[in-house]
Amino acid sequence: MIITLILLPVAVALVCLLLNRYTKLVETASVVGAGLLLLLGSILVLHVFEEGIIDEGMWYLDQLGAFMLLIIVLIGFLAILYSVPYMRHEHENGEVSSNMLGLYYTFLFLFIFTMVLVVVSNNLGIVWIAVEGTTLVSAFLVGFYNKGTSLEAAWKYLIICSIGISLALLGTIFVYASSIDVLGENSDLHWTSLMAVAGQLDPAFLKIGFVLVLIGYGTKVGLAPMHTWLPDAHSQAPSPVSALLSGVLLNCAMYAVLRYHILMTHSSIGGAFSSGLLLLFGLLSLGIAAAFIITQKDYKRLLAYSSIEHMGIIAIGFGFGGFWGIFGALLHMFNHSMTKALLFFGAGNVLQKYKTKSIDGVRGLSRTMPYTSVLLLMGALAITGSPPFSVFTSEIMVLTGGIDQGNILPSLLYAGMIVIIFAAFMGHVVRMIFGDPPEGMEKGEVNKAGLIPMVALVVIILVMGIFIPDGLSDALRDIVALFGGQV
Amino acid sequence: MLNSLSLDAINTLAAIILLTDFMLVASSRMRSLTRIFAIQSLALGALAAVVAFETGAEHIYIVAVLSIVLKAVIIPRFIDYATTKIQVKREVEPLVKIPGSLLICAAITLLAYFVTEPLMQQGTAITSNCLAISFASVLIGMFLMVSRRKAITEIIGLLVVENGVFFAAISTTYSMPMIVELGVFFDVLVGVIIMGLFAFRINRTFDSIDTSILRGLKD
Numbered sequence: 277m278i279i280t281l282i283l284l285p286v287a288v289a290l291v292c293l294l295l296n297r298y299t300k301l302v303e304t305a306s307v308v309g310a311g312l313l314l315l316l317g318s319i320l321v322l323h324v325f326e327e328g329i330i331d332e333g334m335w336y337l338d339q340l341g342a343f344m345l346l347i348i349v350l351i352g353f354l355a356i357l358y359s360v361p362y363m364r365h366e367h368e369n370g371e372v373s374s375n376m377l378g379l380y381y382t383f384l385f386l387f388i389f390t391m392v393l394v395v396v397s398n399n400l401g402i403v404w405i406a407v408e409g410t411t412l413v414s415a416f417l418v419g420f421y422n423k424g425t426s427l428e429a430a431w432k433y434l435i436i437c438s439i440g441i442s443l444a445l446l447g448t449i450f451v452y453a454s455s456i457d458v459l460g461e462n463s464d465l466h467w468t469s470l471m472a473v474a475g476q477l478d479p480a481f482l483k484i485g486f487v488l489v490l491i492g493y494g495t496k497v498g499l500a501p502m503h504t505w506l507p508d509a510h511s512q513a514p515s516p517v518s519a520l521l522s523g524v525l526l527n528c529a530m531y532a533v534l535r536y537h538i539l540m541t542h543s544s545i546g547g548a549f550s551s552g553l554l555l556l557f558g559l560l561s562l563g564i565a566a567a568f569i570i571t572q573k574d575y576k577r578l579l580a581y582s583s584i585e586h587m588g589i590i591a592i593g594f595g596f597g598g599f600w601g602i603f604g605a606l607l608h609m610f611n612h613s614m615t616k617a618l619l620f621f622g623a624g625n626v627l628q629k630y631k632t633k634s635i636d637g638v639r640g641l642s643r644t645m646p647y648t649s650v651l652l653l654m655g656a657l658a659i660t661g662s663p664p665f666s667v668f669t670s671e672i673m674v675l676t677g678g679i680d681q682g683n684i685l686p687s688l689l690y691a692g693m694i695v696i697i698f699a700a701f702m703g704h705v706v707r708m709i710f711g712d713p714p715e716g717m718e719k720g721e722v723n724k725a726g727l728i729p730m731v732a733l734v735v736i737i738l739v740m741g742i743f744i745p746d747g748l749s750d751a752l753r754d755i756v757a758l759f760g761g762q763v
Numbered sequence: 764m765l766n767s768l769s770l771d772a773i774n775t776l777a778a779i780i781l782l783t784d785f786m787l788v789a790s791s792r793m794r795s796l797t798r799i800f801a802i803q804s805l806a807l808g809a810l811a812a813v814v815a816f817e818t819g820a821e822h823i824y825i826v827a828v829l830s831i832v833l834k835a836v837i838i839p840r841f842i843d844y845a846t847t848k849i850q851v852k853r854e855v856e857p858l859v860k861i862p863g864s865l866l867i868c869a870a871i872t873l874l875a876y877f878v879t880e881p882l883m884q885q886g887t888a889i890t891s892n893c894l895a896i897s898f899a900s901v902l903i904g905m906f907l908m909v910s911r912r913k914a915i916t917e918i919i920g921l922l923v924v925e926n927g928v929f930f931a932a933i934s935t936t937y938s939m940p941m942i943v944e945l946g947v948f949f950d951v952l953v954g955v956i957i958m959g960l961f962a963f964r965i966n967r968t969f970d971s972i973d974t975s976i977l978r979g980l981k982d
Contacts, residue, residue, distance in 0.1 A: 401943025408950045412957050419961065427965050428977040434958055435917055439905060442924045445947065446901060446931055450882075453935035464940050480885050481935070508980045568982055577982065 278335040278396050281316050281345075284309070285392060289385035296378035299367070303360050306381045310356035313388070317349030325751040336398030336468060339754040343606065344395040344531050347613050351523045352388045354729040358621050359384065359516040361725035365628055366514070371421065380420065380514075386413045387520065394528045398466045403532050404441070404448050407496060410525055411437045417517045418509045429505075429512035436505040437496055444492025444532075450485030451536065454478040467535055474542035482543055486550055489536045490557070496529035498584045499557040499591060500564040507568075510580035511633065515624025518576065522583040522620060523613030530590060530609065537594060541760050547597060555595025555686060561588030562693045570700040574633045575626070578704055579619050582659060585697055586612040586667075592690055593674040601677025602756045608670035611740060615658045615667055618733040621726060622652035626708070628722045635704050640713030645721050649709050651730045656705040658737050660698040666740035769817050770889070776810040777893045779803075780930065781872070784903045787923060788864045791855050793846055796919050797839040804834035807926055807933075810890075814937055817889060822941045829948055830929065838922065838955055845959045846915055849966045858975075859910040868903050875899035882935075893934040900927030914962040914972040918955060925951055 288309030295301045324330060324342035337345070363380060366372045372380070390413055393406035411434065419430030448465070454477040455463045455470055463469070470477070495502040510518045537554065541547030565585035572578040586608065593605025625648045630638050641649040658665030671694060678687035721727065744752075783803035790796055808831035815823035857864060875898035883894050904923030907916065929947075932939050939947070966972045 399940070399943065401939055402946060405943070405946035405950055408954070412950070412953055415957060415961070419964070422964065422968070424968050425979045427961065427968055428979055431914070431961055431965060431974065431977060432980075434954075434961065435908065435921070438921055438954060439908065439924065442901070442921070442928055446928050449928065449932045449935060449939065452932075452939060456936050465943060478885065480881055484882065507982070512980070571982065573982075 277320065278330065278332055278337060281313075281320060282335075282389065282392055282396065284313055284316060285385045285389035288313075289382045289389065292378055292381040292385060296382075297374060299364075299374050299377055302378050302381050303364075306356050306385070307360065309385065310353045314349045314353040317345050321346045321349075322747075325747050331398075331468070333466075334398060334402075335396050336466075337396055338758075339751045340531070340534065340758060341395045343610070343751060343755060344527060345392065347527055347610055348388065348391050348395065348524050351520060351613055351617050354617060354621075354732060355516045355520050356381075356384065357729045358519070358624070358726050359514075361723050362516055362624055362628070363514070365723060376420070380417070383413055383416050384517070384520075387417060387517075391524055391528050395531060398468055399464065400448055400451065400467055400470070400535065401465045403535070404445055407444070407493065407529060407532055408438075408441050410528065411441065411496070414509075414513075414517070414521065414525065418513045418521075420514055420517070421512070426512045429508035433505045433509040436502070440492045440495025440502060442492070443488045443495075447485045447488030447490075447492055447536075450481045450488065451477075451539070454481035454485060467539075470539055471542060474539055475544055477539075477543050479543065479545050482540070483545055483549065486536050486540055487553070490533055490550070490553055493529045493532045494557060497526055497533065497591070498561070498587050500561040500584065500588070503561065503564070503584050506584060507577045507580040510583065511574060511576035515576075515620050515627065518579070518623075519617040519620035522580070523617040526583060526587050527609050527613055530587065534594065538758050538760070547759070551595045551597050553595075554591045555683070558588045558591030558593075558595050559686060559689060561585065561591065562690065566693045566697050566700070569697055569704075572704065573635055575635050575638065575704065575708065576620075576623055576633050578635070578701070579616065579623060582619075582697075582701065583612075583616060585693075586616070586659075589671065589674060589690070589694075592686070593670075593677060596674065596677040596681050596683055596686070597759070598677045598681045599756055600673045600680055602759055603752055604670045604673025604675075604677055606752050606755055607744070608667070608674065611666040611670050611737065612659075614733050614736050614740070615655055615665070618651065618655040618730055618737070619659060621730050621733075622648055622655055625721070625723050625726060626652070630714075630717070635708060637714070638708040639711040640717070641709045644713045644717050644719055647721055647727055648730075651727070651734060653705065653709055654734055656702060658741075660701050661694055662698075664738065664741045666737045669741055669744075766817070769813050772813045773810060773890055773893070776806045776813070777890075777896050779806040780810075780900060780926075781896045784900055784923065785865065785868060787907060787919070788868050788903065789861055791857075791861065793851060793853050793855060793913075793915065794843070796855065796916065797842050797846075800919055800922060801835045801839040803923070803926060804839075805831055807930055808835060810893075810930075811933055811938070814890060814933055818937055820937060822944075823938050825941070826938050826944050829945075833948055833952060834922070834926065838952070841955065841959060842915060842918065845962060849915075849963065849972060851913060851915060851972060855916060856912050856973075857910055858912055864906070864910060867906060871902045871906060872899040875902055890934040890937070894931060897927050897930035897934050900924075900930055903927075912973050912975050914958075914965055914974050917974060918958045918962070921958075922951075922955070
């Protein structure tokens with residue numbers, strides 16, 4: 277079952293590669309492929325949520341993996357739906373040749389494949405290979421427009437993330453070394469085998485291993501101060517790719533960190549060490565994001581820094597620990613990815629209309645593109661944590677977690693920075709939406725079909741803000757239980 | 764028990780690896796960079812083979828052979844090819860002058876020794892005293908990446924980091940599970956090819972592969 281899920285995106289990528297020159301067919305194949313992936317993924321997710329873990333040795337899907345898989349297939353599907361009209365518009369404007377268009381879908385599916393591989397692998401070594409794979413594949417998508425700035429972003433992305441990921445490999449090796457005395461030659465680096473003997477793992481190796489893994493994968497999560505590739509890559513990639521990078525890839529990297537964090541909480545070292553580090557990196561990311569959001573001049577970079585902020589919030593939630601901290605952080609992973617995808621789609625529409633990424637260059641959106649502007653405003657209110665949207669719920673849960681655990685000062689810092697970011701972020705968005713449009717800007721949406729996935733996302737974040745479906749909330753409780761003694 | 768000839772061989776090869784790290788930092792020609800890297804990879808592969816011989820673990824032989832074929836032959840050739848094709852100037856053009864770089868790397872090596880000392884005492888592997896050198900390799904590779912200006916030298920720096928990580932795996936656990944090891948090799952190969960392709964594209968767009976001109980994106 278899982279192997280079908282892994283091979284499906286590869287098959288679609290191959291089809292897109294073979295059909296390369298027939299743009300219409302490539303688009304159809306992509307939408308059908310993404311739809312099938314969503315269907316198959318949902319079946320597996322439901323199965324895990326209701327019946328329990330699927331363990332096929334090499335492939336392993338528990339509630340945590342299934343939860344991530346849900347995010348991947350959902351955003352993956354919507355990003356493909358949005359890509360079709362968006363990239364066609366780029367093609368018609370002569371930005372992208374039809375050959376490149378075929379390659380775009382090929383790489384998009386390979387990208388989705390590597391991310392699926394991250395969350396269904398039991399072997400922590402394979403997880404590493406897959407995370408490195410995401411970098412290699414998505415670098416092409418970041419440098420998709422053959423311009424100087426795109427190449428610069430792609431190069432930085434490749435180099436910085438490759439250094440990070442090398443450290444993560446070193447960390448993986450040390451964690452492996454910590455298991456050799458217990459498991460002997462049979463140690464296979466499977467997460468489940470490591471968990472079974474977590475209490476007996478060698479603490480010296482495990483500790484340094486976790487630090488290296490956190491720094492390594494943390495680079496891909498976008499935790500400050502290793503975040504420097506992120507604003508460049510997110511702003512230079514085509515908008516649907518930015519949505520995938522921000523909404524899904526960062527979560528996948530965070531997922532890898534979580535596997536080790538869970539291992540730490542069950543080891544003789546205890547969870548306090550890894551939680552403390554997560555809290556520290558989280559607060560730092562929130563602070564850096566706040567500073568750059570205030571002074572931001574480019575709206576795609578604004579969204580990128582907002583992603584650093586939210587990954588910081590997620591790290592803080594896991595750092596606080598306790599039921600609400602972990603539950604809130606998990607929920608926040610979902611809420612952030614839905615909301616951020618909505619915003620990047622909106623930003624894509626704005627970019628195609630105004631042909632600039634500068635915040636100052638965009639005025640009067642409410643008059644030129646009424647639908648996009650309403651959806652964008654809702655997205656902006658949601659991402660900054662206004663009720664009744666879902667981000668509000670999870671941010672409050674994380675705060676509750678912090679106060680519950682007696683982390684008063686970090687909780688105050690956390691709440692304070694969220695308020696500052698709210699004011700700064702909304703200030704930028706309000707200036708873009710209202711005011712007089714630039715001379716000669718006609719009224720009308722450029723990307724009407726692209727509004728459909730945006731509406732779907734708004735519905736999701738509104739519904740999730742009002743109530744969390746029982747199935748999901750039970751699954752999240754199961755995941756919280758994985759963190760063991762902390763609850 | 765460990766045969767003393769093997770122990771000598773391991774120590775000598777480890778010393779060669781550290782020596783090549785310093786030679787990489789000290790060299791000022793692009794060509795010699797790839798040659799030294801090839802020697803380093805050869806030494807590393809040989810070390811893995813000695814470990815395979817000592818422990819009797821046959822899969823380490825495969826790892827050793829793959830490592831030599833890939834990192835001592837294919838990748839250096841590919842980089843040489845890319846360098847000629849792009850017509851890179853043959854000087855390395857360091858941002859930090861060579862004597863300064865060597866001093867920094869000496870400091871890095873001492874640091875690596877202190878950081879890994881508790882781990883080395885813990886380790887039970889016959890190679891556990893090599894951990895300091897492997898850590899130093901990782902850090903020196905990173906230093907190479909930040910202190911040299913060309914895209915190609917950044918790739919070589921990354922490969923040195925990768926060699927260091929591989930060495931660390933040998934010194935702590937002899938090697939990783941076979942499937943992981945193969946996947947890592949695959950990723951390294953694909954990674955180098957993709958970076959090479961980007962170096963071509965950067966050269967075509969900017970007419971240079973000096974990465975210090977990549978300064979267009981900032982806040």
